[in-house]
Amino acid sequence: SQKIEQNSEALNIQEGKTATLTCNYTNYSPAYLQWYRQDPGRGPVFLLLIRENEKEKRKERLKVTFDTTLKQSLFHITASQPADSATYLCALVSNAGNMLTFGGGTRLMVKP
Amino acid sequence: NAGVTQTPKFQVLKTGQSMTLQCAQDMNHNSMYWYRQDPGMGLRLIYYSASEGTTDKGEVPNGYNVSRLNKREFSLRLESAAPSQTSVYFCASSIPGPRETQYFGPGTRLLVL
Numbered sequence: 001s002q003k004i005e006q007n008s009e010a011l012n013i014q015e016g017k018t019a020t021l022t023c024n025y026t027n028y029s030p031a032y033l034q035w036y037r038q039d040p041g042r043g044p045v046f047l048l049l050i051r052e053n054e055k056e057k058r059k060e061r062l063k064v065t066f067d068t069t070l071k072q073s074l075f076h077i078t079a080s081q082p083a084d085s086a087t088y089l090c091a092l093v094s095n096a097g098n099m100l101t102f103g104g105g106t107r108l109m110v111k112p
Numbered sequence: 113n114a115g116v117t118q119t120p121k122f123q124v125l126k127t128g129q130s131m132t133l134q135c136a137q138d139m140n141h142n143s144m145y146w147y148r149q150d151p152g153m154g155l156r157l158i159y160y161s162a163s164e165g166t167t168d169k170g171e172v173p174n175g176y177n178v179s180r181l182n183k184r185e186f187s188l189r190l191e192s193a194a195p196s197q198t199s200v201y202f203c204a205s206s207i208p209g210p211r212e213t214q215y216f217g218p219g220t221r222l223l224v225l
């Protein structure tokens with residue numbers, strides 16, 4: 001069955017370091033991959049979208065990579081700040097489908 | 113420009129009671145969605161509406177019904193609530209479909225006793 005996996009354990013890093021979050025998928029052929037940020041008690045907020053024919057996408061301190069051979073996306077936050085502390089969700093949609101499928105999210109804690 | 117709004121913010125129901133969750137967007141989006149979020153399980157799609165007048169089942173539609181009242185509004189109804197429906201419900205909208213950005217509302221926390 002289709003599966004999207006994100007590390008369910010919280011990621012704790014020191015301010016100023018680079019945070020790297022992982023999204024792995026199986027039995028899936030995604031055409032698009034999106035990353036969202038979710039703060040406690042709030043709805044997810046869109047951050048970045050990367051297409052299957054793109055290897056890397058950047059936006060300010062954020063960088064997303066998409067490796068369809070490894071079936072993996074990496075989400076990087078450089079020069080992390082305590083304000084980056086949140087849960088980050090990846091979501092996939094395939095060419096054949098018309099729905100987003102979300103991973104369970106990874107909680108990031110950036111300590112000052 | 114309020115974006116996506118949801119009412120109520122929080123609701124407690126007894127098993128067997130019914131209720132309707134309301135969602136409205138003011139961004140002129142064609143597509144709207146209802147998700148539920150449970151701890152450790154991420155967001156799961158309940159129903160979606162690609163355009164006004166159409167609705168389709170998502171991953172977990174059992175126990176729910178939806179109505180796309182007009183382009184702005186998309187409601188979710190629980191006819192006979194069950195404890196398994198205790199969750200946080202999010203409404204979202206997008207243009208032109210799920211390949212692009214989805215905008216989420218603040219969520220409705222539902223507790224079914």
